[in-house]
Amino acid sequence: MFIVGKDSSKDTRGGVRQRTLKSAIGCTGIGLHCGMRVGMTLHPAEPDTGIVFRRSDIAAKGAVIPALWSHVVDTRLCTVIGNEDRVVVGTVEHLLAAFSGIGIDNAVVEINGPEVPVMDGSAAPFVFLMECAGICEQNARRRILRVHKKVQVREGDKCAVLYPTGGGFSVGCEISFPSRAVARQSHGVTVSPSVFTAEISRARTFGFLEEVAQMRAAGLARGGALDNAIVISGDRILNEEGLRFDNEFVRHKILDAIGDLYLAGRPMIGHFHGYCSGHALNNRLLRTLLADGDAWSEEEMTPADLVPFQRWPEETVLSA
Numbered sequence: 001m002f003i004v005g006k007d008s009s010k011d012t013r014g015g016v017r018q019r020t021l022k023s024a025i026g027c028t029g030i031g032l033h034c035g036m037r038v039g040m041t042l043h044p045a046e047p048d049t050g051i052v053f054r055r056s057d058i059a060a061k062g063a064v065i066p067a068l069w070s071h072v073v074d075t076r077l078c079t080v081i082g083n084e085d086r087v088v089v090g091t092v093e094h095l096l097a098a099f100s101g102i103g104i105d106n107a108v109v110e111i112n113g114p115e116v117p118v119m120d121g122s123a124a125p126f127v128f129l130m131e132c133a134g135i136c137e138q139n140a141r142r143r144i145l146r147v148h149k150k151v152q153v154r155e156g157d158k159c160a161v162l163y164p165t166g167g168g169f170s171v172g173c174e175i176s177f178p179s180r181a182v183a184r185q186s187h188g189v190t191v192s193p194s195v196f197t198a199e200i201s202r203a204r205t206f207g208f209l210e211e212v213a214q215m216r217a218a219g220l221a222r223g224g225a226l227d228n229a230i231v232i233s234g235d236r237i238l239n240e241e242g243l244r245f246d247n248e249f250v251r252h253k254i255l256d257a258i259g260d261l262y263l264a265g266r267p268m269i270g271h272f273h274g275y276c277s278g279h280a281l282n283n284r285l286l287r288t289l290l291a292d293g294d295a296w297s298e299e300e301m302t303p304a305d306l307v308p309f310q311r312w313p314e315e316t317v318l319s320a
């Protein structure tokens, strides 16, 4: 058992350790927007590395991109990160959600194309890969980002908010679409490896058939298909197998938010609430939080931080 509140100076006995993969593991798949076949290998990494992407198809100098909020270069349909040499990796959010959800602090993601493979449109294949590789604790304490005051960003009707809590990381989302296949949905979870794996990781990305032609004309969604996204036409879901959860759409929004918030560079202790928020607003929220020195602190995680705080801010109590 850990003893809370005792100073254990330089060793890691009193704290929570950083985690990485036990061994490297790879997969190949199609990029949702680029339509290219991409190979990706997840490698173990040293303590305090964070999550770092490395493009193996580009000469060594410009090939490294840290998975950080400050490296986000596009958020129109997915989260794209890039570096000063204009080397980019797109659709990082589902992979980052898996790292965050199952608690991996350090990894190098080697990839031979411009986009993370979409796999089945969810984070479940990445969780499976990480579990197959195995996860090990490292000889360094985990550092967290603690939210100290409410921070909010808005864009029209859309809004994203971070609240301080007494512990843990929780995410609630509400969405509303004219299509009756989606309509109004709200859901929330306190994130832990088991909750993430069982309740969130399998929720797939979704799109409207009517928008696919437009997106393709803009050079996007080239790899989109019924085996890697839920496709909606009018009020109908076109996938023959139907949904994995009644409210799979809002669960996927939670998945996206978990991935986008991991671009803080470390686990967060706080509560996120999104109303119709997406990648752009999620990134603006992080930038707004981090620009306000009174709104957060970086500190060592204690075992108490792993205990989820059950009472969420009252104004975020979900309506459905």
Ligand SMILES: [Zn+2]
Residues within 6 Å of the ligand: 093, 094, 205, 252, 256
């Ligand atoms: Zn997504």
